[in-house]
Amino acid sequence: xxxKLSDFKTQVHNDWCPGCGDFGIVNAIQMALAEMNIPRHKxxxxxxxxxxxxTSHFINTFGIHTLHGRVLTFAQGAxxxxxxxxxxxxxxxxxxxxxxxxxxxxxxxxxxxxxxIIFNNGVYGLTKGQASPTLRLGEKTKSLPSxxxxxxxxxxxxxxxxxxxxxxxxxxxDVRHLKDLIISAIKHKGLSFLDVxxxxxxxxxxxxxxxxAGTDIADSSAMETHSRIYKLEDTGYDPVVxxxxxxxxxxxxxxxxxxxxxxxxxxxxxIFYKNEIITPYAGRLIDKIPNYLExxxxxxxxxxxxxxxxxxxxxxxxxxx
Amino acid sequence: MSTDLTWxxxxxxxxxxxxxxxIFSKVCAGIGYQVFGKREFYSNIKGEHSYFAVRIADKKIxxxxxxxxxxxxxxxxxxxxxxxxxxxxxxxxxxxxxxNITIDEVHTLDIYFKxxxxxxxxxxxxxxxxxxxxxxxxxxxxxxxxxSFREILSKLAEDTNNPKLKGMIRMFNxxxxxxxxxxxxxxxxxxxxxxxxxxxxxxxVAEINKQVANYAYNYATAKFDKINFSPNSVSKEPNTIxxxxxxxxxxxKMVCGCRFQPYYPITPASDESVYLESNEILNVKxxxxxxxxxxxxxxxxxxxxxxxxxxxxGTRSSTCTSxxxxxxxxxxxxxxxMNEVPCVITNYQRSGPSTGLxxxxxxxxxxxTINAGHGEFPxxxxxxxxxxxxxxxxxxxxxxxDIFQVPVIHLLDKFIASSVITCKRFDPNLVTIDRxxxxxxxxxxxxxRFEQTSDGISPRSKLGLEDGIFWNTxxxxxxxxxxxxxxxxxxxxMDKRLSRxxxxxxxxxKEDQVVSFGVADNCIISWGSAKGPIIDAIDMLKKENxxxxxxxxxxxxxxxxxxxxxxLKDVKTIIDVEANHTGQLGTLFKQNLGKNVDYFILKYxxxxxxxxxxxxxxxKILAKKANKREILTHGA
Numbered sequence: 001x002x003x004k005l006s007d008f009k010t011q012v013h014n015d016w017c018p019g020c021g022d023f024g025i026v027n028a029i030q031m032a033l034a035e036m037n038i039p040r041h042k043x044x045x046x047x048x049x050x051x052x053x054x055t056s057h058f059i060n061t062f063g064i065h066t067l068h069g070r071v072l073t074f075a076q077g078a079x080x081x082x083x084x085x086x087x088x089x090x091x092x093x094x095x096x097x098x099x100x101x102x103x104x105x106x107x108x109x110x111x112x113x114x115x116x117i118i119f120n121n122g123v124y125g126l127t128k129g130q131a132s133p134t135l136r137l138g139e140k141t142k143s144l145p146s147x148x149x150x151x152x153x154x155x156x157x158x159x160x161x162x163x164x165x166x167x168x169x170x171x172x173x174d175v176r177h178l179k180d181l182i183i184s185a186i187k188h189k190g191l192s193f194l195d196v197x198x199x200x201x202x203x204x205x206x207x208x209x210x211x212x213a214g215t216d217i218a219d220s221s222a223m224e225t226h227s228r229i230y231k232l233e234d235t236g237y238d239p240v241v242x243x244x245x246x247x248x249x250x251x252x253x254x255x256x257x258x259x260x261x262x263x264x265x266x267x268x269x270x271i272f273y274k275n276e277i278i279t280p281y282a283g284r285l286i287d288k289i290p291n292y293l294e295x296x297x298x299x300x301x302x303x304x305x306x307x308x309x310x311x312x313x314x315x316x317x318x319x320x321x
Numbered sequence: 322m323s324t325d326l327t328w329x330x331x332x333x334x335x336x337x338x339x340x341x342x343x344i345f346s347k348v349c350a351g352i353g354y355q356v357f358g359k360r361e362f363y364s365n366i367k368g369e370h371s372y373f374a375v376r377i378a379d380k381k382i383x384x385x386x387x388x389x390x391x392x393x394x395x396x397x398x399x400x401x402x403x404x405x406x407x408x409x410x411x412x413x414x415x416x417x418x419x420x421n422i423t424i425d426e427v428h429t430l431d432i433y434f435k436x437x438x439x440x441x442x443x444x445x446x447x448x449x450x451x452x453x454x455x456x457x458x459x460x461x462x463x464x465x466x467x468x469s470f471r472e473i474l475s476k477l478a479e480d481t482n483n484p485k486l487k488g489m490i491r492m493f494n495x496x497x498x499x500x501x502x503x504x505x506x507x508x509x510x511x512x513x514x515x516x517x518x519x520x521x522x523x524x525x526v527a528e529i530n531k532q533v534a535n536y537a538y539n540y541a542t543a544k545f546d547k548i549n550f551s552p553n554s555v556s557k558e559p560n561t562i563x564x565x566x567x568x569x570x571x572x573x574k575m576v577c578g579c580r581f582q583p584y585y586p587i588t589p590a591s592d593e594s595v596y597l598e599s600n601e602i603l604n605v606k607x608x609x610x611x612x613x614x615x616x617x618x619x620x621x622x623x624x625x626x627x628x629x630x631x632x633x634x635g636t637r638s639s640t641c642t643s644x645x646x647x648x649x650x651x652x653x654x655x656x657x658x659m660n661e662v663p664c665v666i667t668n669y670q671r672s673g674p675s676t677g678l679x680x681x682x683x684x685x686x687x688x689x690t691i692n693a694g695h696g697e698f699p700x701x702x703x704x705x706x707x708x709x710x711x712x713x714x715x716x717x718x719x720x721x722x723d724i725f726q727v728p729v730i731h732l733l734d735k736f737i738a739s740s741v742i743t744c745k746r747f748d749p750n751l752v753t754i755d756r757x758x759x760x761x762x763x764x765x766x767x768x769x770r771f772e773q774t775s776d777g778i779s780p781r782s783k784l785g786l787e788d789g790i791f792w793n794t795x796x797x798x799x800x801x802x803x804x805x806x807x808x809x810x811x812x813x814x815m816d817k818r819l820s821r822x823x824x825x826x827x828x829x830x831k832e833d834q835v836v837s838f839g840v841a842d843n844c845i846i847s848w849g850s851a852k853g854p855i856i857d858a859i860d861m862l863k864k865e866n867x868x869x870x871x872x873x874x875x876x877x878x879x880x881x882x883x884x885x886x887x888x889l890k891d892v893k894t895i896i897d898v899e900a901n902h903t904g905q906l907g908t909l910f911k912q913n914l915g916k917n918v919d920y921f922i923l924k925y926x927x928x929x930x931x932x933x934x935x936x937x938x939x940x941k942i943l944a945k946k947a948n949k950r951e952i953l954t955h956g957a
Contacts, residue, residue: 012803041787046630050797057792057803062784064633065794065804066626067656073623080614083580101868106619200943278755289601289612298609298634302578303754305834308716310576310611311604316746318942319562321350 010018012057013235019174019209021198022051026058028175029117030086032182033061038086046075048091048100050126055090069099073114076116082298083282086186087114094124097153098135107191109161112281113263115185118155118166119172121200122207129203142205156260158273159193160253165280166192167239167256167273171229172199173209177269184271190280194289197229197267222303232259232270232295241275249275324354324379324552325391326505329406329424330497331372331399331430334365341393341494342373343741346514346563348502349377351511352744353557357382357853358741359929361956364588364679369429370398372957375635375741375877379555381640383707383853387933387955390550391505393497395470397422397451398429402957404454409462410549413455414500416493417467423450435906449844466504466545470496479662483529491531499534505540506551560746566631566738569708569747570731573715574639575613576749577602579665581638585614588680589738590643590669597832622648625653625666632657632664633793635759635783636943637719641667644686646797647730651693654728658698660793660802661771661818662781663722663757665715670849672927679775681927682735684849686899688908690730691878699821702878704732704835706852709744711737714875724757725825726778732877736850736929747783756869757781763788769800769935773813777820834876837882843943844870844892846885846918848877848906850929851898857932858939869896869939874906882913896942898922898935904950928956 008030016022033043039281047053049068055143062085066074075089096104096118121137129143133153140147159167166188170178178196185192199209210216214226232239237259240267241252256273285292302310328345332338342358350356350678363369373546374385378550389406392399394415401424439449445460446451460464470493478486486492495516539672551633571593572583584594584778594700598615605611606742612952615691618624625639631638641652647668656663663671668690672683701721705711711733722729758780765780770791773777780788792802797814799805826834838856845855852873859869874881896909897918904921911917922938924930941947 011805028816040788041740044784054804057794060790062790063792064630065792065796067652067795070622070626070653073618073626073629074633076623076629077581077583077632077638078634078784079442079630081631081636082634085634085785090649102619103623106623166680176549200394230934245366285614291609292612292614292904295609295611295612297580297636297638298783299632300578300580300636301608302580302611303756304391304606306753306755308576308578308749308752309606309608310578310749311606312572312747312749314604315572315575315600316562319564319568320746321347321559321561321563321743 003034003037003040004302005030007040007139008033008049008060010058010060014058017202019069019201020051021121021200022055024172024175024178025090025117025119025196025198026055028170028178028182029055030059030109031175031179032186036183036186039282042084043088043245044078045085046071046078046087046089050095050124052090053093057147058162068104069095071095072100072103072161075114076110076210079112080281081296083113083296085291087184089114089116091118092124092132093118093120093122093134093155097155097158101133101153104130104158105162108159108164109191110281110291111163111165115188115194116192117181117182117196119198120155120195120199121204123200123203125200125203133165133288139206142203152261155195157257159195159212160256160260160273163278164193165278166271168193169195169197169269171197171269173212174229174269178267181271188274189276190278212267228265228267230266232272237270238273241277244277259260322553324377324555325382326550326704327374327376327386327388328501329372329374329389329392329403330494331394331403332396333368333398334362334371335367336395337491338371339374339495341498342375344512344519345498345501346375347515348507348511349375350561350563351515352507353555354378355380355382356741356743358387359385359736360739362680364514369826370401370402372399379553379554382857382933384857385929391501391548393501394419395493397427397885400451401430401454402434404458407458407463407778412455412464412466412548413458413505414468414497414504415455416470418469418471419451420455420467421450421452422427425449453740466547468500473537473540474533477533478516481532486529486533492530495533496537499537499622500541500663503538505547509535509538520523521841538666552766553803555852556658562746563741563743564708566708566740567596569711570715570733571596572747573712575600575665576752577716577719578754579613579637579719580640581628581631581636582610582640583618583624583631584641585618585624585646587643587646589671589735590641590646590667592738593641593667594670599712603714603761614718616817621649622653625650628944629653629657629662629666629850632662633784635738639665639667641669643669643671644689645696647686647690647693654700655694655696655698656795657693657728658700659669659795663726665718665722665729665731667733669738670732672925678927680735682900682929683925683927684734684851685894685904687848687877687901687905690732691909697815699725699818700731700874700878702732703823704849704875704877705737706873706875707847708737708740708742709747712747713751716754720753720755721724721825721829723759724828725821726757727821727874729844729861732849734850734900759783760786762781768800771798771814771817772798773800773817776824777817778824793907801907819948823861826879826881828875833882834881835888836873836874837888838871839868840872840888840892841868841870843896844894844908844909845874845896845898846872846874846906847898849899851900854930854935855898858935861932861936862939867943880909880913883942886914894919894942896920896939898921900924900930922953923950924953926954931955
């Protein structure tokens with residue numbers, strides 16, 4: 001039976017601010033799951049802490065609202081124990097690139113088959129607008145007492161450097177494009193990262209919807225707007241690593257890194273980097289445990305009538321004196 | 322005469338002390354002796370001093386003693402540090418090439434030890450050298466057995482026409498073990514067999530080792546008399562295993578169905594995870610092979626997060642750590658408590674605070690594990706007192722976790738982790754697996770993960786179960802798991818979670834909560850690995866017709882107040898024995914029973930207790946000559 005968008009909505013009251021970019025992301029996730037017809041019980045949304053942390057409550061699949069900075073750890077554990085699940089981790093930029101930055105890097109190295117979406121708005125909204133790791137040096141958003149004293153993290157660059165094998169950026173007000181990116185991310189064999197630019201209408205008065213739309217740089221005489229956002233795929237950009245050769249991989253990595261630095265009047269979205277040549281974590285486990293996928297930890301039968309079925313007699317024999 | 326002797330080997334870390342001791346233990350266990358061995362080492366990879374004391378006896382033993390009967394030293398530091406432990410009538414096998422080494426030439430002797438040593442030698446009027454310290458031992462009636470280890474190698478090199486042998490100082494450990502067995506008058510065949518089994522994949526290496534072993538063994542039997550303490554013959558107990566500390570919980574995890582273990586490396590806990598990974602593919606009766614997925618994470622925060630994620634899929638999941646790692650886990654522990662996630666954290670404690678004595682023993686984390694994490698949530702803290710016990714307790718901890726849907730902290734420690742003992746072969750048939758209210762199928766719809774029930778425990782779905790969708794959150798939540806800040810929902814949910822304590826005390830069998838070794842006017846209360854030295858000390862007192870009681874408290878949180886109270890109702894003097902500074906069980910005892918313990922026997926040098934020192938302190942207490950806090954200090 002085909003699933004509808006409404007099947008993935010919950011009745012939970014959504015308390016995000018009016019105009020919040022988060023709405024677009026939740027819609028895009030729900031649309032992607034419906035379009036892919038993923039049975040509800042086969043998907044789990046893990047979320048961190050902050051406004052974006054509530055995402056898991058708004059989607060009608062398993063929803064695990066974890067701890068600040070730790071969403072990737074919970075999500076990876078579930079993905080390893082039950083590789084049949086479609087796992088999406090969602091969290092803010094402070095969650096993933098500040099307090100959770102160590103997990104971000106380690107997750108890239110593992111390349112577990114799942115998707116990680118960062119809701120990137122440059123501020124800590126729920127604690128009233130402090131600077132997040134993606135806010136640029138010297139910028140002063142509304143509630144900062146003085147301009148930001150830290151340099152910003154480059155999420156795309158960090159993901160590429162850490163070993164994520166699918167790296168993309170979406171914009172929360174382009175829901176259809178974002179939905180397509182989420183579908184590509186879920187389908188990707190390995191760890192996918194999606195950096196979603198998401199204006200915070202309450203606390204980030206710099207990177208606003210209008211700013212992304214480029215109203216400030218519009219050429220009034222030409223009567224047209226100049227959105228800062230553009231799509232890499234419209235420029236002929238090819239993010240895919242096609243064959244296993246160092247030169248090819250390095251070229252695609254370098255290209256993604258260079259593109260990730262583009263900011264200001266032109267901001268790229270779309271897929272920056274995609275490499276399915278690198279073995280996902282499950283494949284690395286299969287090298288050691290051949291039946292890992294068929295008999296994953298969650299699938300294993302460990303007892304019969306309350307008695308253990310594991311036979312450790314060979315181990316005990318080796319210890320016997 | 323009964324057999325009870327301690328053999329001590331030591332030398333620089335990385336010189337084969339541990340493998341030498343393992344061979345010796347294996348040989349003795351193979352003959353039929355009961356073995357209790359313990360390793361001590363610095364936080365260092367190569368060069369610092371490490372030693373291994375192996376006690377063998379013809380009856381079951383549970384601890385080390387102070388006395389050493391035969392010591393093997395292939396470096397000078399071993400002689401300097403341990404000579405005083407060898408008893409009158411005992412013997413020291415040492416490398417005679419060391420004789421002229423002075424204290425100042427041994428750079429790994431720290432200034433604190435050096436000054437104590439020099440003071441001692443000065444008082445005995447001896448020179449500050451190996452010669453001096455050995456003379457002092459000889460004066461006490463210790464037999465000196467000087468042997469040039471290098472000469473043995475060069476003679477053997479000549480005899481076998483294999484000049485390479487000459488410089489193989491890594492053979493020193495095999496020489497030491499072989500000389501010891503010769504001097505103790507034990508058969509050499511088990512030694513050769515055990516070399517074969519250790520090097521089964523390297524027959525050439527095995528051959529060289531056997532040549533060296535034979536040569537040294539024959540050398541010792543020809544040159545030296547047997548020492549006074551030589552063991553008598555013994556009959557071998559059937560179904561005996563020689564097992565290392567971490568293997569109890571590791572094999573316990575395999576048997577009881579733990580299939581996922583994320584962990585971060587830390588001493589002394591990592592051995593368990595490494596062992597699980599080394600045996601990751603499991604035989605399963607009448608089924609395809611199973612497996613334990615072991616993941617080395619980026620830190621302990623990730624280890625516990627992953628464990629919880631795994632547990633949410635219905636997989637029995639666990640992690641293994643020590644104090645510093647557990648400190649990092651505190652926040653997630655609260656999340657697991659809030660969301661009623663069954664999981665087991667195996668905590669091999671060591672000496673804190675902070676990095677503390679990273680490779681040394683301590684029972685420092687009792688109160689911390691009970692209180693770790695902000696807010697109030699249910700958990701179980703359960704402690705095992707020995708390796709054999711830890712195997713069975715591991716299965717119980719997983720059952721407790723599943724039945725009560727709480728995180729369980731299984732406390733062990735460095736003493737257990739670095740012991741090697743003989744015990745009865747673990748019997749997996751004695752393990753039961755009870756998954757509590759874990760569902761395979763959802764009958765009642767809509768499913769509510771935190772549904773109010775009469776016992777406070779809700780049927781548990783898992784990720785992937787059809788119609789079993791649920792939400793979890795660290796926020797307070799309603800029955801579905803959605804965030805709620807309603808004051809009445811809050812009361813309902815807090816009451817639901819915390820009613821667990823009462824249920825736990827009601828449902829866990831009494832004999833799993835507290836083990837009584839007999840109650841007497843003078844009665845010990847203790848927990849964890851202090852058990853071994855205590856029961857051996859009590860045994861020593863029994864031989865003098867002195868009866869001291871002992872209750873081992875295994876369930877430490879929630880505290881079995883009423884049961885402990887009933888057990889101790891007629892006791893006159895309560896003695897708390899544990900390896901920390903403040904007497905944490907005593908604190909817990911007072912908190913729950915409203916009264917103070919009378920005496921503490923405490924040790925916080927980082928070295929485990931010996932039964933000798935526990936016995937000595939008990940004697941002082943019985944003679945009313947003890948301090949309220951008896952502080953133990955034995956061990957280099």
